[in-house]
Amino acid sequence: MMPDDTRSRLIAATGELFRRYGYNGTSLKQVTEAADAPTGSLYHHFPGGKSDLAQVVLETTGAAYQELFELIWDSHPDPGAAVEAFFDAAAEVLKQTDFIDPCPIGGVAREIANSDETLRQTADRVFDGWISSAAGRLRAAGIEPDVAEEMAVSLVAAIEGGFLHARTSRNGDRLRMIGRQQRRLVESALTARAAGDGRVQDR
Amino acid sequence: MMPDDTRSRLIAATGELFRRYGYNGTSLKQVTEAADAPTGSLYHHFPGGKSDLAQVVLETTGAAYQELFELIWDSHPDPGAAVEAFFDAAAEVLKQTDFIDPCPIGGVAREIANSDETLRQTADRVFDGWISSAAGRLRAAGIEPDVAEEMAVSLVAAIEGGFLHARTSRNGDRLRMIGRQQRRLVESALTARAAGDGRVQDR
DNA sequence: AGCGTACTAGAACGAATGCTCTACTATCAA
DNA sequence: TTGATAGTAGAGCATTCGTTCTAGTACGCT
Numbered sequence: 080m081m082p083d084d085t086r087s088r089l090i091a092a093t094g095e096l097f098r099r100y101g102y103n104g105t106s107l108k109q110v111t112e113a114a115d116a117p118t119g120s121l122y123h124h125f126p127g128g129k130s131d132l133a134q135v136v137l138e139t140t141g142a143a144y145q146e147l148f149e150l151i152w153d154s155h156p157d158p159g160a161a162v163e164a165f166f167d168a169a170a171e172v173l174k175q176t177d178f179i180d181p182c183p184i185g186g187v188a189r190e191i192a193n194s195d196e197t198l199r200q201t202a203d204r205v206f207d208g209w210i211s212s213a214a215g216r217l218r219a220a221g222i223e224p225d226v227a228e229e230m231a232v233s234l235v236a237a238i239e240g241g242f243l244h245a246r247t248s249r250n251g252d253r254l255r256m257i258g259r260q261q262r263r264l265v266e267s268a269l270t271a272r273a274a275g276d277g278r279v280q281d282r
Numbered sequence: 283m284m285p286d287d288t289r290s291r292l293i294a295a296t297g298e299l300f301r302r303y304g305y306n307g308t309s310l311k312q313v314t315e316a317a318d319a320p321t322g323s324l325y326h327h328f329p330g331g332k333s334d335l336a337q338v339v340l341e342t343t344g345a346a347y348q349e350l351f352e353l354i355w356d357s358h359p360d361p362g363a364a365v366e367a368f369f370d371a372a373a374e375v376l377k378q379t380d381f382i383d384p385c386p387i388g389g390v391a392r393e394i395a396n397s398d399e400t401l402r403q404t405a406d407r408v409f410d411g412w413i414s415s416a417a418g419r420l421r422a423a424g425i426e427p428d429v430a431e432e433m434a435v436s437l438v439a440a441i442e443g444g445f446l447h448a449r450t451s452r453n454g455d456r457l458r459m460i461g462r463q464q465r466r467l468v469e470s471a472l473t474a475r476a477a478g479d480g481r482v483q484d485r
Numbered sequence: 486a487g488c489g490t491a492c493t494a495g496a497a498c499g500a501a502t503g504c505t506c507t508a509c510t511a512t513c514a515a
Numbered sequence: 516t517t518g519a520t521a522g523t524a525g526a527g528c529a530t531t532c533g534t535t536c537t538a539g540t541a542c543g544c545t
Binding site: 085116117118119120123124 | 495496
């Protein structure tokens with residue numbers, strides 16, 4: 080868990096608020112109140128103000144999610160099952176948290192992509208890390224590098240798209256559906272490889 | 283094209299600003315300036331203020347996209363090709379517009395899902411329409427209803443997720459990758475049907 | 486002890502926010 | 516002409532925004 084000093088409380092509170100209201104929808108007053116910290120402390124720990132704080136939030140939660148991905152991959156020998164498990168777990172979390180966004184990064188990234196270049200780059204780096212991680216796992220499962228990369232991109236996009244849909248429909252079912260489709264995608268690549276040693280030659 | 287009266291200019295300007303800066307990132311002053319309309323006119327046409335205006339924007343662009351979907355389906359006899367074509371077209375548009383969000387709905391929906399219930403429901407309805415439309419096309423191509431529904435959800439989520447990634451990375455390639463994967467998904471369902479059970483012969 | 490750094494504390498600032506309000510103009514009907 | 520309605524016009528409202536500023540406290544160093 081995260082330490083309980085002021086700085087960490089600010090990061091945690093900001094992350095949670097971003098997930099509910101986004102970047103522009105979250106005021107620093109809300110942040111300082113939720114973290115029970117004065118404005119002075121905020122600007123001491125994050126001299127760059129709001130966007131500085133947001134940057135750290137994105138990096139922190141980005142790393143946390145990466146760790147979660149790895150954990151789920153590790154606990155499922157079958158990659159298709161791992162993929163579906165992740166979506167199912169997310170759907171469950173959504174339901175239990177009254178459909179608060181599970182991930183501040185996607186929402187914030189889409190909001191600020193045209194107004195805060197440094198923040199945009201940070202979000203980009205985080206997504207890149209996720210994609211590399213997923214691509215590595217898919218390659219390890221025996222999928223060809225090019226296909227694995229493409230599939231990893233598809234996977235991360237499906238996750239973010241799924242969060243959006245679960246949130247707007249206030250229903251986890253769509254997230255589960257998307258998970259099943261992504262699983263199909265992974266498994267069809269795996270059987271293609273098993274049948275033709277890398278290249279698809281018959282069907 | 284849209285008529286040039288004040289009300290339409292307000293809708294168009296708001297849509298464009300939402301695509302760049304999102305809901306909370308767009309001020310009504312920006313809107314009235316971009317539309318060259320006074321505040322009084324805004325509140326005359328949209329008595330509910332900002333969220334009222336946003337609602338109309340979501341509905342309008344939602345309908346426009348639905349029409350675009352249908353158009354692309356119509357001009358491609360092969361459903362897999364239609365899917366990929368849509369993603370490729372989106373990637374091209376993104377590039378040409380300096381990676382402004384092609385769709386205000388996804389971004390706005392994610393922003394306000396926890397703060398504006400009516401707006402959330404509007405976005406939900408729009409997505410529902412898209413999904414129904416896509417599911418209908420997939421069923422018409424011969425995919426079983428349950429699978430078609432699930433695939434349609436996956437498709438719309440992939441589109442929104444793809445927009446996010448293209449925007450964040452300032453690169454259309456990922457959107458194209460996602461499109462290829464979605465095409466694979468559609469085609470694997472079609473070949474499964476052709477190879478498999480009962481009603482095989484209609485083509 | 487005294488000094489310096491790290492951090493807390495919150496009042497205050499100018500700029501901006503969404504929105505209300507009154508005044509004015511254009512158009513059509515009676 | 517008169518009156519009603521639709522729409523334009525923008526000054527002004529209270530509130531909130533992100534940020535700055537000064538003052539004070541806690542704590543390790545020499």
